[in-house]
Amino acid sequence: MTLALLLIGFLLLAAAGAAMLSRNLIHSALLLTGAWAGIAGFYLWAGAEFVAFAQVLVYVGAVSMIVLFAVLLTRQGATTAPVEFDSFRRAAAGIITAGGVMGVLFGAILGTPMDVTSAPPPASITVRQIGAQLMGPHAAALLIVGVLLTVALLGAIVIAAVDKPDDPAP
Amino acid sequence: MNLETLPLQVRDWIVGRFPDALQWLVHHLLSITAILTVFGLFFAFTTIAERKLLARLQNRLGPNRSGLPWFRSLKLWGLTQPFADAIKAITKEDVVPAAADKVLHFLAPVVIVAFSLLGFAVLPFGRHLIPVELDAAILYFFAAGTATELAIFMAGWGSRNKYSLLAAMRALAQLISYELPLILSVVPVVMIVGTLSTQEMVLAQGGWTWGVLPHWHVFTPWGFAGFLIFLVAALAESNRSPFDLPEAESEIIAGHLTEYSGFKYALFFMAEYFGLTALSGLGVTLFLGGWQAPCAFLEFIPSWLWFMGKLASMIVFFIWIRGTLLRLRIDQLTRLSWKFLVPLALLNLGNAAFWALTPGWTGPLALARWAVSAAIIIVPFFLLGRRLSAGYAPRTYRYAA
Numbered sequence: 001m002t003l004a005l006l007l008i009g010f011l012l013l014a015a016a017g018a019a020m021l022s023r024n025l026i027h028s029a030l031l032l033t034g035a036w037a038g039i040a041g042f043y044l045w046a047g048a049e050f051v052a053f054a055q056v057l058v059y060v061g062a063v064s065m066i067v068l069f070a071v072l073l074t075r076q077g078a079t080t081a082p083v084e085f086d087s088f089r090r091a092a093a094g095i096i097t098a099g100g101v102m103g104v105l106f107g108a109i110l111g112t113p114m115d116v117t118s119a120p121p122p123a124s125i126t127v128r129q130i131g132a133q134l135m136g137p138h139a140a141a142l143l144i145v146g147v148l149l150t151v152a153l154l155g156a157i158v159i160a161a162v163d164k165p166d167d168p169a170p
Numbered sequence: 171m172n173l174e175t176l177p178l179q180v181r182d183w184i185v186g187r188f189p190d191a192l193q194w195l196v197h198h199l200l201s202i203t204a205i206l207t208v209f210g211l212f213f214a215f216t217t218i219a220e221r222k223l224l225a226r227l228q229n230r231l232g233p234n235r236s237g238l239p240w241f242r243s244l245k246l247w248g249l250t251q252p253f254a255d256a257i258k259a260i261t262k263e264d265v266v267p268a269a270a271d272k273v274l275h276f277l278a279p280v281v282i283v284a285f286s287l288l289g290f291a292v293l294p295f296g297r298h299l300i301p302v303e304l305d306a307a308i309l310y311f312f313a314a315g316t317a318t319e320l321a322i323f324m325a326g327w328g329s330r331n332k333y334s335l336l337a338a339m340r341a342l343a344q345l346i347s348y349e350l351p352l353i354l355s356v357v358p359v360v361m362i363v364g365t366l367s368t369q370e371m372v373l374a375q376g377g378w379t380w381g382v383l384p385h386w387h388v389f390t391p392w393g394f395a396g397f398l399i400f401l402v403a404a405l406a407e408s409n410r411s412p413f414d415l416p417e418a419e420s421e422i423i424a425g426h427l428t429e430y431s432g433f434k435y436a437l438f439f440m441a442e443y444f445g446l447t448a449l450s451g452l453g454v455t456l457f458l459g460g461w462q463a464p465c466a467f468l469e470f471i472p473s474w475l476w477f478m479g480k481l482a483s484m485i486v487f488f489i490w491i492r493g494t495l496l497r498l499r500i501d502q503l504t505r506l507s508w509k510f511l512v513p514l515a516l517l518n519l520g521n522a523a524f525w526a527l528t529p530g531w532t533g534p535l536a537l538a539r540w541a542v543s544a545a546i547i548i549v550p551f552f553l554l555g556r557r558l559s560a561g562y563a564p565r566t567y568r569y570a571a
Binding site for chain 2: 126
């Protein structure tokens with residue numbers, strides 16, 4: 001079991017590292033998708049089937065498409081990122097942003113009380129139980145997330161849409 | 171000797187010949203081998219069935235010449251044609267464009283075949299015959315299908331051909347558009363049965379009224395509507411005619427497959443047929459009662475034969491559609507999905523909710539339940555159809571008599 005975890009972790013980090021180092025944006029995006037699939041593999045290893053399949057469906061299926069479309073639609077041909085040293089301001093901004101994100105994540109992880117001594121959880125949680133949890137105690141959160149995503153979708157359409165009269169019916 | 175569990179007996183007999191430590195591995199390898207063999211052959215004979223049926227629909231004979239290597243007098247109605255095709259595909263030259271991204275160009279057909287086979291793992295082929303029994307099987311099925319889109323992108327972009335890339339983007343637009351109605355047409359079944367497990371969905375469709383009327387989901391108003399939406403979306407998801415415009419071999423020379431030749435091209439076709447077969451299997455499982463027999467007195471036939479029979483008739487139906495309908499344009503295709511199928515599928519969700527809330531309406535009220543449920547889907551169907559086709563019909567023929 002530990003060997004499998006090490007293997008998954010190594011593949012995941014290798015894919016993520018290669019995604020950062022690759023000069024080709026499309027390769028980076030595809031390697032990043034591989035890293036997301038690795039996270040799904042980790043969930044499977046941990047016994048969280050539902051989360052693993054949802055991860056594949058959302059990240060490998062949908063988010064990767066958004067990333068690829070965004071790269072193709074914005075780069076206009078050149079899909080190779082500049083790798084030369086640009087300026088100190090840019091480097092500093094990058095390091096500050098990355099450090100900030102890392103600080104927030106570490107703070108959140110270290111600040112979470114982890115009760116490692118509690119009784120072992122039930123052997124397997126069925127999808128039915130997850131569904132009952134989502135629709136019962138966490139229904140409000142689910143609804144808010146849904147509304148938020150719908151608003152984002154409508155906003156994206158409004159921003160991207162060009163007002164043009166419809167084509168005349170043939 | 172029990173026909174129902176015969177495949178399991180064979181498997182257990184083979185597994186028993188191995189040492190205890192290896193048995194779990196042999197057990198899984200046998201399941202994989204069985205899927206690969208059965209559906210590999212199923213794919214081979216689907217291609218010949220398709221060619222022969224299409225030929226008959228077009229008043230031709232179709233392939234009928236290939237026989238056996240040393241028995242030239244035995245023609246076997248040309249049934250060995252797929253094996254001859256396979257030999258041809260393997261021995262052809264594999265052309266890779268000089269400018270292509272070699273790795274992605276090579277990976278795309280491999281990825282697409284590998285992932286299109288994953289869906290078979292959760293289909294219940296018989297009462298005791300399911301490769302992997304997962305609690306979240308439906309979710310797994312759709313998650314396994316998502317990698318197809320990545321593979322198509324890899325094929326289009328890796329070919330370094332602008333036509334390949336454009337066609338790949340069109341194919342992606344089609345796949346993304348139709349994933350929504352496909353999944354939305356499955357959700358009502360999940361709602362009614364209350365599970366994501368495929369085996370339990372088949373079990374929920376067991377039983378007969380008066381021994382002859384099966385309780386399949388397709389025989390309910392929401393199930394019938396869901397099945398039709400599922401059929402259309404499945405056709406589009408597997409690039410089948412009339413939605414085969416990513417490939418459109420007569421107009422844009424096979425789209426994202428333009429730069430593929432030899433066996434890599436064959437692999438894409440294999441993946442397409444595997445995807446179609448897996449989706450048909452899911453449709454049979456969700457709506458057509460899976461391995462359940464249609465009448466009580468026909469139960470003596472093993473359940474896996476029923477499943478394969480239903481699967482084969484779905485495939486023949488798809489071939490019939492290919493021989494009948496014309497290819498759509500990309501704007502017609504996306505309009506059909508977003509303006510027609512998605513709203514109808516959402517309404518069908520409400521329809522299923524109504525059905526789930528009214529199981530107590532029996533006797534004369536059962537008729538009212540059926541009428542309300544049918545009206546929820548039929549009235550919007552006609553209203554939406556009228557609005558969308560306004561200005562397009564009736565068609566005027568200027569040059570034809």
